[in-house]
Amino acid sequence: MGIKINIETCTGCASCVAVCPFGVMEIKDDKAYVNVGCTLCGACKEACAFEAVIIEEEAKAPAAEGHRGIWVFAEQREGEIKSVGYELLSRGRELADSLQAEPSGRGLKTELCAVCLGNNIKNAEQLIAYGADKVFLVDDPALGSQSEDLYAGALVKLIQEHKPEIVLVGATSLGRSLIPRVAATLQTGLTADCTDLAIDTEKRLLLQTRPAFGGNIMATIICEAKRPQMATVRPRVFAKKPFSGRQGQIIKVDFDKAAVTSKTRLLSFVADLKEKIKIEDADIIVSGGRGLEKPENFKLIEELARVMGAAVGSSRPPVDEGWIPYSHQVGQTGKTVRPKLYIACGISGSVQHLAGMQTSECIVAINNDPNAPIFEIATYGIVGDLFKVVPMMIDKLKG
């Protein structure tokens, strides 16, 4: 497997240099040269008019046989299952059904399973309502404090035993920290922060699409030769779709304390959300950006949120400036939200911010710059000074 340049036909035209997304192509002595960092994406091959780029694809060993089914890690906190688990099951159901319908399925069932680890887990049967055929439930006092060491150990064991072909996990603080360790132990691929999942039904491959280069470009990634294929997906990327009257099976699994030890210990926890409505769960979010200019002006946003029964969000600069805690940040390095209504005040609409809110049902933008990119995705735009518009809105909504 590798990339080669045919120096006979290469003219040194540098069209490959211009298209390489990873910036690893270079012209040396009038010929193209591939530096370290190439991923064989093929952009240079396509761009080369002289067929001078040769990509040799060694047929990868076929994925281990006998792996079947889709698993969703259903994260809980204090016994409550998080919404992202239901969202992944809803999408997982569609993926499992499309795998099942395929000739490559050889008529074998492709099950959708949820795995939930914790202590005193409530409403595990809900996982079935959102599409699971089976729920593996590991309920043990030792799993109460969300020890990632214990979770990782238990998950690896379950995956090795049941051999799913796909494992999907929410890209939460816990998921992003825990699942790479599981993937490393299983020595398989893991794609972070996917925004879309589909199936190449012919090859039974999971097509994992994620933003690259800070959201400027989308990349579709596959994991051909290793199983399971693993991906994390941000909360709110997929919609929850409950079924009524679905049947499924809850399988209680004992937690084997002797098999795993923890190298870390939780000493204390302090919750830091000060407002009542969490932005992840809100139907309406009012967000403020750098356009607010001063910390005290965030009061304006809070007031509008209050009269609308909305949660308060923020772009990154107010968080960096310390006007509002990080837990309110929306975007690539903050939270992904998908409310019915998102009102952006004094936010320009950088790709990093859009990455966290562009799937909102309705987006309202208030900005005094008519060329701000936020207007490209806004359902309704108001070009104007937020210090005039927002107070007027508050008055009208109150009145």
Next chain:
Amino acid sequence: MNIIVCLKQVPGTTKVNINPETNTLMRQGIENIINPFDAYALEEGVRLKERYGGKVTVISMGPPQAEAALREAISLGADEAILIGDRAFAGADTLATSYTLSRAIKKIKDFDLVICGRQTIDGDTAQVGPETAEMLRIAFVSYVSKVEEVKEGLIQVHRLIEEGHETIEATLPALITVVKEINVPRLPSLRGKAKAKSAVIPTWTAQELETDPARVGLTGSPTRVVKIFSPQRTRTGEVLQGSPEEQIDSLIKKLRGSQLI
């Protein structure tokens, strides 16, 4: 206390666009920088050394030009730097990168703490830290916002998660990933700059690390990019017209009309 900092050289901007007509990538001359999160990792390493003694070794897997980032790290207080470079390592995904880094860390052998950034701005996966910790089979704590203390084989840290702050104790050796709240990185000192100029930075190749050829570079990478494309902006919005008051009236009417409020 011997500390290893994992640092990656990345393009200084994430502004890469696809030319909509030719569907090819447009990139301008972009300068390379130390991954911003890794600058916090380095600073924390140097501060811990100043507090507890020992030394800071910086490692980076990358092409020859990554040496510049390592030299900069020395000017910022690192004692030693090692470039992990071999054409065999090219095209590595997070699994292969973590394996290669873990081999280098094992070769350094004498360490108490490994510090990584929370994520890179180019790869942007936040996976290399936890995967490396797992391959080393050492304690792991992510999103560290403060190191409280190091004592008797234990490290106590604060951790930022979406619900709030945790205080965690981990056994050493450990690997932590840090968030930007942890510190404010210093500027290079004159002494540091002089040291950086004359520093000898060794390159460790596949041979020195005795890496398994099946686990490094492209061959060792289970994931592969098969397609790249521009994100779709599907929305066609409406900019409201009239005086501010008329705009607001029409907005409220529309939102009420679609039962959003």
